[in-house]
Amino acid sequence: MPDRSKIAARASGLIGRLCSRMWVVPVLCLVGGVGLCLGTLAIDRATGYRLLNKGLIGTPSNAQSILSAVAATMTTLIPLVLTITTVAVQLAMGQFSPRIVGALLHDRISQWAMGLFTATFAFAIVAMRNVQASRNGLPGLTVLTAYVLVLASVVCLILYVHHSSRSLRAAGLIDLVGDHTHREIDRLYPVEPEERSAPRSDITEALPTAQTGVPHDVLNTGEPGILIRFDLARLVQLAARADCVLETVPVMGDFVHGDSPLFRVRGDMSRLDQAALRRAVLLGDERTHEDDCAYGIRKLVDITERSIAVPFNDPTTAVQSIDRLHDCLRQLACRPFPSGRHRDKDGTVRVITRSLTWDGFVRLALDEIRLAGCSTPQVTRRVRALIDDLKRLAPPERQDPLDRQLRLLEAGVRRAYDDEEDIATALTADYQGIGSGSDITR
Known part of the structure; x- marks a missing residue:
């Protein structure tokens, strides 16, 4: 009988990889358009081409002209989407961070x-061919469906242009990363998880005596890559079957070199299926947000640093990015x-x-951000507001x-300025950078 958990894990991994590819949805829609057209044509044939009144769908010549125009128009709209996506990618890479590109493509x-x-x-290409070939009548349902798809495409174009104009803004790109990170934090750090945090120092004490000896390493014998995902259910199953304990060596997002350790094994190595163990680890060529909310924070930090660096010098964008870091x-x-401990059914x-x-x-x-932005008052004021709020919370x-961050922030600002008034101004908490601090509002 097949291992259902193994099959489910592999299916989930395959679906996740496919969903991260930009081409998957358009290709599926292409196949769906052909299938939909063949289905409506079959219904039209089955009803003797009398399903709809000609007053609703027009004459065959009208239908051919409209379908031809639709096909030509769609060949223009598809490159338009690609062009706008390319512009957004170039803007993100040049001004913000190359790591935003993945989020834009997805x-x-x-x-x-x-x-x-x-x-x-x-749909229009297949329908046009059949309208020309049909001698018994006009496939009314097919033509009407084509009209509906055209109207849907017009609405979609309007919404897409609106979405793209928002995405090309600095705030739109920052929110794109921030929203992904927010969702991943909610998933990985729920308010009431099953098991609360435990100190790392008591890990060995929680293990059976036979599993506390000198650990053995399981090496990565495949291609090097960045750690994207552990199949934890599968790892627990393999460890329980071998009656051992697995300690992961790399952290999510680490680059795993060839022949570098993936796991340290406490227990009997002879009973462990090492090949299956390696298959439960997914390596890729780029970090992803899934299972790695630190990657979203990493992107926001990159955006902040680049915004206050020469030649961009855009502290307002830096403040917007710090807003999302504050949220995280x-x-x-x-x-x-x-706690990082994963248990079997016993x-x-x-x-x-x-x-x-x-x-x-x-x-x-x-x-x-603190090291790069100590000489930028907007950044230091915003960071001070962030720290003060977190200390209350x-x-x-x-x-x-x-406390460490506050102490180092004050020291950095004092090194950057000589005048005490400038120092006091730079260390005043302000959620807008400069705009809502206690020294300029009442």
Whole structure:
């Protein structure tokens, strides 16, 4: 009997990889357009071409002219979508961060717009041929469906232009990354997870005595790549079958070299299916948001740094990006972090994964921005507002990383300015950078 969990995991991985490809939706829509046309033609033939009144659909010559115009128009709209996407990619790479390109290419609205235009084109081509070949009458349902697809394409074009104009804005690109990161934090760090955070120091104590000896490494014998996903259900199953404990070596988003360790195994290696173990690890050529919310924070930091660097010098965009970083850290501030322990059905720890701590997220979000932006008042004021807000929100055990950031921010600003008034101004909390601080409002 096939292993259902294994099949489900592989199917999920395949679907995830396909969904990340820009061409999948347009190709499926192309096939769907041909299939829809063949279906409506079959219905028309079955009803003797009398299903609809000619007053509704026109004459065969009218239908041929309209379908021909539709096909020609769709061949123009499809390159238009590609052109707008290319412009957005070039803008993002040049001004913000090359890592935004993946999010733009995976934009579902662009994919479905291209898919609808492609489906309409395919439908019109197949319908036009059959309208010309039909001698018994006009396939009314087919022609009417073509008209509906044209109207849908017009509406889609209007909505797509509106969407694209918003996406080309700095705020639109920042929100694209921020929204992805927000959703991934909600998924990976739920308000009430099944298991709360546990100190790393007591991992060995929680393992059976036979599994606390010298660990053995399982190496990556395949191609090098960036760690994108662990099939945790499969790993737990393999570890339980071999009665051992697996500790993952790379963290999500790490580059895994050839022949570098993937796992450290505590227990009997002879019973472990190492080939299946390696297949449960997905490596790729680029980090993704899925299972890796730190990647979204990494992008936002890149945007912030580039915005305040020469020649861009755009601190307002930097403030917008810090707004989304603030949102991400606010989500994480009070939520319990997963312990990284994954148990089998008997409650025994079988897989231990590594992930960022609260201190790690704070440093990832603020260290580089603080170092790069100490001489930019808008940035320092906005960062000060972020830290003050998190200190009011975070529990006592998470205050130390914030105190460290505040101390280093003050030291950096003092190094950047000589005048005490400038120092005081740069260290005043302000959610707008300069615009809502206590020193300029009342």
